[in-house]
Amino acid sequence: MSDVIDPRALFTLSYGVYILSTAHEGKFNGQIINALVQLTGNPVCMAACLHKDNYTTELVEKSGRFAVTVLEESAPLKFIGVFGFRCGRDFDKFGECNYELGEDGLPLVTDYSLANIELDVLSAQDVFTHKLFVGQVRRARLVKEGYPLTYANYHRVKKGKSPANAPSAIFNEVK
């Protein structure tokens, strides 16, 4: 086995598709992510990875909080595109969707949503181009029962693409 990284091998990893949202000083933003995993059960912690250049990343670092919306399989490409292919610096993504405010003021998207999860940031770590956040879950609610959208479904069925600012197999907001 030579020193080769075959992208087809990386593409066999499975992910969900989520909106990661945050709020800082009255400004909301959010972006599509797939790099999200639960780390621990007691207390419940998760890891999420964002590109350093993204506006959402800047707001998460400043606010120390973020929320996750788990998208359902029926979420249309057009809806995903609002959070995945536009930049929140000059466009109000939350003017394009329905949401509720969590107890700490985080915007929780309710369109095409199976669950909303609210987290406090415990740590942030640089990993080259990206920032890896570890967050502790404060609240998690099921919005409705259903099938989650997977990254495989997004690519195979919906023919979705990844924006330019994304590593292979990872979604990221275009800065």
Add this chain to the structure above:
Amino acid sequence: MSDVIDPRALFTLSYGVYILSTAHEGKFNGQIINALVQLTGNPVCMAACLHKDNYTTELVEKSGRFAVTVLEESAPLKFIGVFGFRCGRDFDKFGECNYELGEDGLPLVTDYSLANIELDVLSAQDVFTHKLFVGQVRRARLVKEGYPLTYANYHRVKKGKSPANAPSAIFNEVK
């Protein structure tokens, strides 16, 4: 929304099912994990989360290396059980499967495998009961084309269970 963490909300997250394997001073071990994500594209880095008490975790910390095998959908429960429900301290898991050795001596499982990925550990971080490793991918090969086993499939179709040492929705080797 009250301060409640509904486990059904956590259960909407999507994961694959992987064997994380390592080698240290001639000793091999491995365990089933689902908490694995690609973080960056250039260089290619991934994060993996293991319970602190697990033997695999100890060997990864000592060796500074680990490999990931992406399991295919047809992987039987009995095979998964070898890596998911037994402890490698007193049982040779690699006596129960077919594997090849990578260039750095890591055991790469070839049974029910779609891909093998070899990584060097860049950092390790304590997250309460678990350890979060960031690794840089050195080599990644596609073993064959196919559909990856997902955690949802494992639970819904195969009726798999999580061992006692696992947080909700996370696999972990029984120590």
